[in-house]
Amino acid sequence: MTPKIAEYLRDHAPATPCLVLDVDRVEQNYRRLKAALPLARVYYAVKANPAAPILQRLTGLGSSFDAASFEEIEACLAAGAQPGAISYGNTVKKVSAIRAAHEAGVTMFAFDSEAELLKIARNAPGARVYCRILVKNEGAEWPLSRKFGCELDMARDLMVQAGELGLDPYGISFHVGSQQTSTAAYEGAIARVAMLFTDLKEAGVKLRMVNLGGGYPVRYRAEVPGIDDFGTAIMGAMTQHFGNDLPEMLIEPGRFMVGDAGVVSSEVVLVSRKGKDDPVRWVYLDIGRFGGLAETEGEAIKYAFRTPHDGGADGPVTIAGPTCDSTDTLYEKSNYRLPMALDCGDRVELLSTGAYVTTYAAQGFNGFRPLAEHYI
């Protein structure tokens, strides 16, 4: 929690549940990334948090943007981004959205299949295209697995075909999975990309760009490697495989950029037990899975909690949201402990919740309002 957020919560005590996000921290994270990977251009993954104050601050800093939909492209343009600084990074796009992006001046598009490549060729003629390949997601706490990307031999053929279709075969992308805790994941993926560069050069296609995707982690409950460790591993692998002929490098950080800039403030609605002697207390908060904490699915992302009683005696808890749906149970197996003194009415803060929370919040499931947002 940044001092600015702590002060805001103390002075304003905004109604819960709400996200309070410190936009200065986003700027610091952008600068830390640029320092760790000075040769890479940053394309902020808008999906992590598309709030206008974030997009405006990043535009001012010279950031580019990775958009998942035409709506995100519009949000970037409204924040002052140039269309040339926007990559349409979703490999699954409606024809109408491709056309609208092309008309808005967006020139860079991702694909991972022939059908998508043909859609781009027809509706965004001459666009720069990059093919997303499948890579291992081991080490990622929020893996993206097989949904996006294609095998190397297919990527090779599609990049040749891209040139034949009048498109600009620009480069290759991958995503090692979100909240990636292993630097080796990038090293393995870069080795695969380098093989493709060589194959395609032999086929007469000179690629110019590697898109290293997102994945850079945030500290939740457990320690993670620092951003400099990722920078060192990535640059080591790039020079090992490309030598002096380094291609342009793009990164698409989402979580790293905004995660630790935000705190969700919530209220304890009930503390109860399922049996008189049950050691485990159930702590029900006024935010749960449908209020935006979708990444607690499978207890994948383990947020850290702060309470007014920290430091006192604690005990085991199951933590749940407020709705009448049993999947709205956040943590049952991850050995969470909270202070014994915790009681209904207490405010509880969920740390590093600036990424992938606000946009996951349901509009009115069980009648609860979507998460309130304060950008400071």
Ligand SMILES: Cc1ncc(COP(=O)(O)O)c(C=O)c1O
């Ligand atoms: C294409 C693409 N780029 C970047 C990101 C951002 O990833 P992260 O938040 O792990 O940095 C995602 C996340 O889903 C993505 O799908």
